[in-house]
Amino acid sequence: xxxxxxxxxxxRSSGPNSFIRAIDLRPIAEPLFAILLALVVGAIGITLFxxxxxxxxxxxxxxxxxAYSALIEGAAAYPNGWTSxxxxxxxxxxxxxxxALGFKAGLFNIGGRGQFLMGAVGSMAVATxxxxxxxxxxxxxxxxxxxxxxxxxxxxxxxxxxxTSGAHEVVTTIMLNYIFVFATYWAISGPLKLPNxxxxxxxxxxxxxxxxxxxxxxxxxxxILLALVxxxxxxFLLYRTTLGFEIRAxxxxxxxxxxxxxxxxxxxxxxxxxxxxxxxxxxSTTLLGVVHQMAPGYxxxxxxxxxxxxxxxxxxxxxxxxxxxxxxxxxxxxxxxxIQAGVPAELVDALQAIILVFLVINVLRRWLxxxxxxxxxxxxxxxxxxxxxxxxx
Amino acid sequence: xxGFVSSLDALPVLGILFQFVGYVVANSSFMxxxxxxxxxxIAFAALCGVMCERSGVVNIGLEGIMLTAAFVGWVVxxxxxxxxxxxxxxxxxxxxxxxxxxxxxxxxxxxxxSLLHAWLAITLRVDxxxxxxxxxxxxxxxxxxxxxxxxxxxPIGAGEFAAFVVPKQIEDLPLVGWLLNAVLGxxxxxxxxxxxxxxxxxxxxxxxxxxxxxxxxxxxxAAETVGIDVIRLRYRNVxxxxxxxxxxxxxxxxxxxxxxxxxxxxxxxxxxxxAMIVGRWTPLGALGAALLFASATGFSTSxxxxxxxxxxxxxxxxxxGEFWEALPYIITIVIxxxxxxxxxxxxxxxxxxxRESAS
Numbered sequence: 174x175x176x177x178x179x180x181x182x183x184x185r186s187s188g189p190n191s192f193i194r195a196i197d198l199r200p201i202a203e204p205l206f207a208i209l210l211a212l213v214v215g216a217i218g219i220t221l222f223x224x225x226x227x228x229x230x231x232x233x234x235x236x237x238x239x240a241y242s243a244l245i246e247g248a249a250a251y252p253n254g255w256t257s258x259x260x261x262x263x264x265x266x267x268x269x270x271x272x273a274l275g276f277k278a279g280l281f282n283i284g285g286r287g288q289f290l291m292g293a294v295g296s297m298a299v300a301t302x303x304x305x306x307x308x309x310x311x312x313x314x315x316x317x318x319x320x321x322x323x324x325x326x327x328x329x330x331x332x333x334x335x336x337t338s339g340a341h342e343v344v345t346t347i348m349l350n351y352i353f354v355f356a357t358y359w360a361i362s363g364p365l366k367l368p369n370x371x372x373x374x375x376x377x378x379x380x381x382x383x384x385x386x387x388x389x390x391x392x393x394x395x396x397i398l399l400a401l402v403x404x405x406x407x408x409f410l411l412y413r414t415t416l417g418f419e420i421r422a423x424x425x426x427x428x429x430x431x432x433x434x435x436x437x438x439x440x441x442x443x444x445x446x447x448x449x450x451x452x453x454x455x456x457s458t459t460l461l462g463v464v465h466q467m468a469p470g471y472x473x474x475x476x477x478x479x480x481x482x483x484x485x486x487x488x489x490x491x492x493x494x495x496x497x498x499x500x501x502x503x504x505x506x507x508x509x510x511x512i513q514a515g516v517p518a519e520l521v522d523a524l525q526a527i528i529l530v531f532l533v534i535n536v537l538r539r540w541l542x543x544x545x546x547x548x549x550x551x552x553x554x555x556x557x558x559x560x561x562x563x564x565x566x
Numbered sequence: 567x568x569g570f571v572s573s574l575d576a577l578p579v580l581g582i583l584f585q586f587v588g589y590v591v592a593n594s595s596f597m598x599x600x601x602x603x604x605x606x607x608i609a610f611a612a613l614c615g616v617m618c619e620r621s622g623v624v625n626i627g628l629e630g631i632m633l634t635a636a637f638v639g640w641v642v643x644x645x646x647x648x649x650x651x652x653x654x655x656x657x658x659x660x661x662x663x664x665x666x667x668x669x670x671x672x673x674x675x676x677x678x679x680s681l682l683h684a685w686l687a688i689t690l691r692v693d694x695x696x697x698x699x700x701x702x703x704x705x706x707x708x709x710x711x712x713x714x715x716x717x718x719x720x721p722i723g724a725g726e727f728a729a730f731v732v733p734k735q736i737e738d739l740p741l742v743g744w745l746l747n748a749v750l751g752x753x754x755x756x757x758x759x760x761x762x763x764x765x766x767x768x769x770x771x772x773x774x775x776x777x778x779x780x781x782x783x784x785x786x787x788a789a790e791t792v793g794i795d796v797i798r799l800r801y802r803n804v805x806x807x808x809x810x811x812x813x814x815x816x817x818x819x820x821x822x823x824x825x826x827x828x829x830x831x832x833x834x835x836x837x838x839x840x841a842m843i844v845g846r847w848t849p850l851g852a853l854g855a856a857l858l859f860a861s862a863t864g865f866s867t868s869x870x871x872x873x874x875x876x877x878x879x880x881x882x883x884x885x886x887g888e889f890w891e892a893l894p895y896i897i898t899i900v901i902x903x904x905x906x907x908x909x910x911x912x913x914x915x916x917x918x919x920x921r922e923s924a925s
Contacts, residue, residue, distance in 0.1 A: 222715060225716065226715065227718070281693075281695050283626075283695075283699070334902065334903050337903075338902070338904040340899075340902035340903055340904070341902075343626065343695050344840075344843065344902060347626070347839065348896075348898045348902075349895070349899065351891075351892060351895045352892045352895045352896060352899070355889070355891050355892040359886045362888075363886065477703055480699055484696065517710070517711045517714035519706070519707050519708075519710035519711040519714060519828075520707070521707070522704070522707025522708075522710060522711075523704060523707030523708045524707070525703050525707065526700050526701075526703045526704025526707055526708075527704070529699075529700045529703070530700055533690070533692045533696060533697075533700075534692075
């Protein structure tokens with residue numbers, strides 16, 4: 174591993190040691206450039222198939238403009254647009270921080286989906302068990318905590334498996350995602366089912382005195398405060414604590430970390446558990462603040478969106494905050510784009526993939542322009558692949 | 567004799583086991599047909615994974631390749647029906663021109679997506695997990711986008727390939743009749759799966775190509791030293807393997823059914839990844855694992871259609887249906903954790919290759 178070579182060109186060394194200096198221009202310019210390029214490609218895609226949108230001619234250049242302006246309006250209009258953006262951004266920031274923490278440690282956590290669902294199940298279980306008699310001041314903190322812990326348990330399993338048997342976390346988290354998806358279905362149709370309901374559906378947390386309070390406008394719930402507090406906490410954890418130093422050291426070069434006396438197996442388990450806690454919180458806040466109730470087939474796209482957020486934010490907590498808001502805006506705006514311009518909301522998923530392609534290519538082009546040798550694609554994304562080279566995949 | 571039988575009641579575990587065997591034998595015809603059918607797309611995905619990873623490229627984009635191929639096969643088939651008409655089905659397998667055009671388009675689409683993965687992973691040396699994730703997210707987005715646009719017109723696809731009708735004499739053979747019926751009584755894509763598994767197994771371990779592929783996956787530097795073009799071989803294998811996953815996708819929209827739905831692969835690509843691991847990166851092993859995973863589905867489907875009686879029925883009533891769906895993933899985790907033997911990946915799996923002193 175060419176850890177020393179990486180270090181000099183990594184955004185870390187240019188100073189995430191301070192909150193302000195962390196915001197240097199390059200890590201902002203590159204994602205923005207990737208997003209702009211992706212929007213252009215998206216516009217071409219919309220134009221190519223505009224004939225399929227009712228009321229539009231083939232190759233209608235006006236359609237992407239209409240679509241994007243509807244998207245921006247849906248995401249930024251005062252006040253319902255931007256509150257909606259922040260509602261979507263809340264779980265993305267929380268889960269994105271967890272994924273980013275994993276990246277720093279050299280762990281690729283694809284298990285956000287399962288951890289999110291376990292968080293939601295944990296919170297629902299608490300809300301159901303306590304019932305409406307207790308006040309929200311008891312139920313909500315407890316539900317959030319248990320949700321986080323459920324997520325942490327879901328993250329602990331792949332961490333433990335990696336530490337004890339070397340099973341690669343990418344494969345185990347993929348498998349666990351489905352195990353947790355089916356566990357969630359089972360919970361909704363079994364222990365958490367509303368007793369007299371005809372279909373498998375859980376109680377409504379707003380009837381259980383457990384819904385997160387609205388802090389602004391029509392729908393912005395208190396979850397956003399949690400996300401905003403989590404950003405400096407994770408930043409502090411990463412850059413101001415021994416644990417954070419060890420996480421970054423183990424991610425950059427696990428062998429050196431081990432020789433330096435760090436217990437890397439313990440670090441893997443801890444990092445995965447904390448990452449799971451964050452994704453679990455994302456599930457909790459979504460359940461308690463947005464959806465309120467779990468219906469059959471309850472699922473989420475947050476797990477994979479959070480990977481995009483962590484990559485776009487270069488695994489930096491501040492970057493994750495901005496990337497989370499940006500992707501949240503795209504999700505929020507996609508609804509009004511579909512309604513007003515007739516362009517399907519799935520465009521956002523396609524755009525995500527295109528953004529990521531440009532992001533990873535752009536990095537490489539810069540590297541090709543003449544830098545030291547070594548697998549450079551990961552470095553500017555903040556993804557450490559130290560641990561990834563270990564264990565069976 | 568009756569004393570022996572009643573003493574079995576005192577041993578409920580043994581009794582349930584006997585009942586279980588009896589139940590499986592009684593329903594073997596239905597169960598084996600369901601199992602083989604469910605296993606087809608899983609095995610195709612696993613074959614794609616085997617071919618990629620044996621040459622050292624991790625591919626978690628299987629799901630995305632299958633979804634893209636399923637969609638393209640359906641759409642192109644529908645377009646071909648519009649241009650050429652449905653055509654009269656051929657006597658064997660119900661082949662029509664639009665179906666063949668759709669199938670070819672699906673295979674090409676799968677290979678195109680694989681080419682993207684190869685370009686990102688081999689040429690640009692992007693993290694292969696990121697590349698696979700991009701493919702999965704992009705496939706859901708692009709096929710979902712196009713499907714939402716097309717859905718209001720409810721286009722009718724090119725229909726589906728017909729299953730081979732197994733002659734009654736073969737079906738009635740003692741002991742092996744049900745098995746031959748399950749294996750042969752499939753459409754052309756399902757049959758191709760069995761042929762390709764055997765072919766790949768032989769190729770991988772008995773041919774020059776197979777030896778080179780394995781060398782490149784285990785120790786690319788050494789392979790390069792003896793004159794193998796690592797980059798080219800990896801490219802060829804990854805792109806060709808896309809055709810395999812594509813066949814799995816095409817099976818969904820052209821043989822198992824004739825319509826497309828958003829995200830219709832529903833995790834089959836990931837079960838295929840699991841089958842590849844459980845099958846220890848060999849085609850035959852992957853097929854075995856795919857059949858094992860599919861048998862859980864076959865068994866649980868059979869439970870719903872003809873529930874067993876007695877103690878077995880009581881026991882099964884306590885097992886939630888979700889358990890059977892989660893079982894393949896649980897088995898994979900158990901095997902990955904090393905509880906039942908170890909499954910070891912090719913040594914250079916997932917590591918980008920760079921020529922020495924490329925000037």
